[in-house]
Amino acid sequence: MTGRKYPDWVVITTLACGGVVVSLEKTAVVPLLPEYPRIFGLSSDDVSWMVTITLLTAAVATPIVSRLADMYGKRRMLLLAMAMMVAGSLTAAVGGTFAWALVGRGLQGFGGAVIPVGISILRDALPQRKIAAAVSLMSASFGIGSALGLPLAGLIYERLGWRATFWVVGVIAALLIVAVVVFVPESRVRSPGRFDYQGAFLLSGAMTALLLAITKGGVWGWTSDQVLGLLAATAVLLGLWFPLELRKGQPLVDLRTSARRPVLLTNVAAVLVGFSMYANMLITTQQLQLSPETGYGFGFSVLVAGLTMIPSGLAMVAAAPLSARVTNTFGAKTTLVAGCAIMAAGYLCRMVLVHTATGIIIGAVIVSVGTAIAMAAMPTIIMSNVPLTDTAAANGVNTLLRSVGTSTCSAAAATILASITMVAGERVFPALDAFRLIFALAGFAALAATGIACLIPRSTRRESTHPQLHAAPGRHQPPQAGSKQEVMVAGALLAADGRTAVPGGIVTALDEDGEPVDWDRAGDDGRYAVVLPGSGRYLLVATQRQWRPVSGILTVPGGAEVARHDISFSERLVLTGQVRHNRRPVGGALVSLVGPENRNTAAVRADRRGNYELELPRPGTYVLTVVEPDGITTHTRRVLLPAPGTVIDVELGNESPTTGLRI
Template identity: 35%
Template sequence: MRQSPTERRTGHRSTFAVLALGVAAFAFLQSLVNPVLPTVQAELGSSQTDVTWVLTANFIAASVFTPILGRLGDMTGKKRMFVVGLGTMALGCLLSAVATDLSVMIIGRVVQGVGGGVLPLAFGIIRDEFPQREVPGAVGAIAGLTALGGGVGLILAGPIVDAFGYHWLFWVPLIVTVLSALAAQFLLPESRALSAGSINWISAALLSGWLVGLLLAVSQAPTWGWSSPSVLALLAAAVVLAVVWVVAESRAEHPLIDMTMMRIRAVWATNLVTLALGAAVYSALGFLPQLLQASPSDGHGLGASVTESGLMMLPQTVAVFVLGLVAGRMALRFGSRNLVVVGSLVSAVGFLLVVVAHDSEWAIYLITAVNGAGFGLAFSAVANLIVAAVPAHQTGVASGINANVRTIGGAVGAALMASIVSGAATTGGPPGGSGYATGFLVLTGVLVLSALAALLIPEVRRDSRIHNGPDVEMRHPEVALVPGGTLVESESGSPPGGRQNEP
């Protein structure tokens, strides 16, 4: 590990404000387009199948570039790559804002996807710059902000399009993103500790190949059919490339993603939980507003407008943000693993309520509040678990992979939900209410599995510290940072060779 040049450090509260603005801008942009996709389709004169590429291209690009930006941040400086991510996202917003045909719009959305790296980079900067005791709260708050930005996007999408037109779905994020990039450039401190090595571009190409194959297959499966030759070929290619990628990474001198790190129980178990949580939350964001907007004459739905359905989702947004703010302090008292278990089960109750009580507005407000409380606890705790499980110089890439896993889970969950809902549709008619009920019942089961998977995560140890620099906490009984920053695993929970202080 090498040290970056010494520079004047910005106060961590100012640092948090800049990071929060950048992450909120990305989350805001991600959710703005979803509820008004039919409007974009009509304005650009495209088909329903083609316009879905506005969403698909974006999350594929985000999945590919998130771990790469995380690794580059660990190597060359997290501030530098945070600014690059925001600047690229702003360029993508500009392309989409001036687009007059679907192809330019999709190119803009691909470029915007590079900004997905700002979330893991933000976690890494927090770990580098914040006092250790404040890291869990700050990470939880940033995780909560992703939901806040996403919820605000759902609420404002309709009014923005009605008042100014769909182009302003990109002009508004462009303005916010440019301001965020300027603030980051002048206010954020650069990383002091940088990891050695270089980007393994062969590994990056293999990672990109299997991610594109997998996400493209699951996102298009509801349209092409799960048993179609195209979907099966893409899935097969994804499996083959993933296997080759793992072998290549295991043998690389400077791997893009350290396979030793991925074998740490705290890392793979947390990623397993994230996969299930991603499937649940992305499906809810996509299909609960759709259910609310359905006409009551179809036998389900409330006939809400885009704006009204967004307002009904507001309690979820507020609850996720509020619980994200307090989750760090709760984790110190109850343990992050326990918060994941409780949060998953609380959201499972919310999804079960969707099945039995989605025919009145007051019930929807209650349901979205319950969902938000559960997701706020779970996602904030997951972010802290990943940050705590790896050495500081691997925070960016570990958080990037975790964000990727969430995206993959979201793609699989959304595709599964789409297949269930559309499969229940009557010929030539809208999706049947039984399809929504079945889909949310399946998602309830997914959240129960998330709670069970969380039990595999090692307990957080909150009563001991080790000498690994100032104010560094020993977090997991199976994962210890010994002097020099080496990551080791211990069956007993004692850090091998490390000296402990009493708290």
Template identity: 35%
Template structure:
């Protein structure tokens, strides 16, 4: 473990953190395009193979805020190593999985790695010079979207050249190296939140997240009016307020409800929900649109998995470049302005996709605009959250923001699946209007995200006598001091 007396150079720390984030983000999307391949290889059916995605989604949603909070309490570097090792163990098990059941269990273990992102933001805030924090947080946040795009690009060539099992071998190697580097080169955090880990809060949080996401992700196949779907939504309606009440009255809350009520935090979280609906849905459905056989349906481009990934490469590059630029843009214009710009670009790119999608060059321009929007918005959301909360709560606040984006993605994908498949051709493929109507829904959610972003209060970080005090905010030009939250 890196010594706390002689701190590792923050640039070395940053390289290690980026490797961890990249490994997690690759595993989010690499598997999506090759589910039919896995279905055939493991002799299962379509309904069962979708659990390869669902298990990962549920696990990551549960563990992202929990691992972030535990890191705030016991040490971020220590929990970063744990999260990376969970990714590596899950990847090893997935690569060797002899059956679909084992693969689903392996994906659930991989989901523990969701804690990598909030821990990364917390370590950056602890270790980096103040003037470097915005750029570092922005770039590492954008890596999550970049990794998602790269996963779509690499999946086809890897499967063609090797096999689908290498979609897990390669991330396993990356995460093992990242875990070793984190142990040796990432210094332990000087910031700790006192108190115990509230197991009841963790159980309640896990319960309502699982019931909500299970209903949302499986409702399309189970039927939205089926007893199990309705029952899960009803359980969520009961469990969510119980969790909020328990947290609000706990001496040692897992997630401080006072923190969640900070104007900057709850408005950015609302943006995250709406923005996640658009971004993650596009990761799932744009490749499907590109792969639709145009000679049969009259739309689409008949691309292979590999070709559709390559067509989306400009989007990935644009996301990465926007993430790199976001720090300088935030320093000049403010993170709020960057967030508004990112959400606006996303809605414009989606609107263009609805109106113009007949030629490859249309898709290349539109997906590039979307990539710019993704990179800017991801970076800005993370910076706004990091600046708005006490340093001791960076991990859990960032974890909840990432989690809310994931919930938004699950909601958006479910809505889009219902709209796209509402009317099918005799051959089982969606009609063209299914996609245009679905993408139109995402135009609305992205435009709403931009409007909410306009209302996000500007955060002004001030120096306090203790590290656990919250920053002040500026609203309508007047500075309003927040009460200390982490006592």
């Protein structure tokens, strides 16, 4: 870090306030949706774009800005996202028309990247023992802002008008930009490589089509041409995106890392937690605002109904240190399991406590506590299982998937409320069973997330929030309060000549006790970067399927911040052998290797001594074929390649030759 060092609580407070502002701008328009048709002279369907456009922009911006944060600086991209929020607020407030308000809401969607990028900054900036509490508070800030945004928006609208809701958010965001510039340090942890423009374009298109279909399915009809076309476009774009990302050395989303069991299961849980969380925020105020004519409504005003969400927001603040204590003591997996289970229990209460406002508020508080605990655990699990240079991008994907869950919940709730109705006083209202069904679905989602969380394996690397309590004298010491001693080691994987880059290799760093501390996958240019806890001796192990693994001890001197260390492979792994006939070498024979489904096919001619050498394929079953120099006689056998460095000699006299295809 550079510049003056401010107390950790200042950094934490600044970033947590940024998360609160993001959720404020997302929820500020929700209480006013019934008023916008009158204000702009439009239909309810038209003004619903005020929510939809922000959701779509966030789906596009969050993974892109998060990846750029890992590459070019987390604070820099955080400031960009917040500046777009300010620009959006001013555009909507000054423009004064629906078109300008829509543009402004679109720009505000960039704020979706603030929370994942902010969490990554906390990991880089804070001593390890403080990260859990800070991440918990940052994660809970989304729910806190949502709980405060509902009553605040109603109060501002009643006193100052609809434009003031944008002015207030814009001014607060502008002040926070100044605070970030002054108090938040820039991280030295960077991910080398080039930005994946193709992957960003395809993923943006796929997410836009998917979320547009989800959010508009109830209005356009789930079987309409528009929705079916959007879902088809999603499938096509994802079908192009997945193989592209697997081929890329520096993809927008590292699918190989995302497929690791802890990351994959955590992201699946994120969709379910997002669904379950949003039902609590979306339905509570609607339930309290319904007319008493229904027999279960309370007729609260927008402002009063919003005020009832404040206990939920305060409960999320109180739950943050609790979740941090559980994480530091038992691990983030236990925290996630506990949080999801509490959410499920909360929805059970919500299905029963529907006849009093107090009961509704109690149920909402229980769900909010579980939400805060669960949301605090997910970034920790993600950061403990991805390279430390990719934490912002990985958290951005997790945030995006959580948004898919919230969007799905919104669409499902709207469909249920419109389908299960009752008539009271010649007016049509949602029936009580509709709310109970929504709570049942949300509770089932939380219960499913609990089961998935139980399947998450514990990280083999020390969790990113765990204090280093057992550093022996003479080894790297744990960070002291207010300090961060991490050292980023960057370099390249090189071939035996010391110049040619070796792409796709994996570098793993272990401390002197053999504990993994970080790892990274090299890009197309062979570049890698790992983050070490501090000075001391570390074991670096480099692997690449076409080269024999290498390892070495790296000594990091005290006071170092960035170190350069290239790793050279010495011996290429190949499939070798000799073609013989009656124990005599057969020169000029064609040797081919055909893999399953015609993948990994290779061929080479043996030299005059009958020796051949093929690039070593991945382990599996292959068909080895030899064509004799006459170009007619062939010999075929099935071979199993279970390990690198295999030698297969072929004795042509041991098997029946063929002179053509055998049917």
